[in-house]
Amino acid sequence: MKRHSPASERNRDPILAQLRRWLAGARQVVEIASGTGQHAAWFARHLPHLAWQPTDTDAGALDSVAAWAAEAACPNLHPPIGLDVTRHPWPVTEADAVFCANMIHIAPWDAAVGLIEGAAALLPADGLLILYGPFTIGGRHTAPSNQDFDLDLKSRNPAWGVRDLEAVGQLAQTHGFDHLETVPMPANNLLVAWRKRP
16 A cells, blocks of 8 residues: 655655745645655654645555555654645645645646646635646756656647746746746756745
8 A cells, every 4th residue: 555656765865954944934835746745754764843734646656655654654744645636625724824746747737837826716815735746947958858758748648748947937927926936956857836826
């Protein structure tokens, strides 16, 4: 029941270092597409001031998240809930931040639109939207490995693919978010934060 992702294990500490800075004043985070649940368990353990709400659309993923949560036994880690970003309103009512890692490239563009629209509806003024994963910049891949990954994604599903940071940023801007910071991360990924305008 408990799934394992080596990539989640490798990137959890670099991501955590940035979340410590950005979420120091937050109290409740909704994680979109929690996947295995490793991130949820790790971040909840190391950010005990946060109520961490994991979500996913996949029943197997929800079972895995629940298994990791049971092992972690963190009182601030909530039970996972089913959430499809394209179905509004979301089944959560409040949060200071929305975090999503490695989802928008392994989904149709409608998922990125739904994610940002849903975050805009959920978050209060000054709420944070934080995305992690590979992006192109100005239509160009940041590394040959990302280009190979993009080709592999599109071979599996033509609607998938590494998203352009400017396109995602424009979508966020349109829905009331201002760019806060873009941080280069290991393995040619980026961690990008936007803040909701008052």
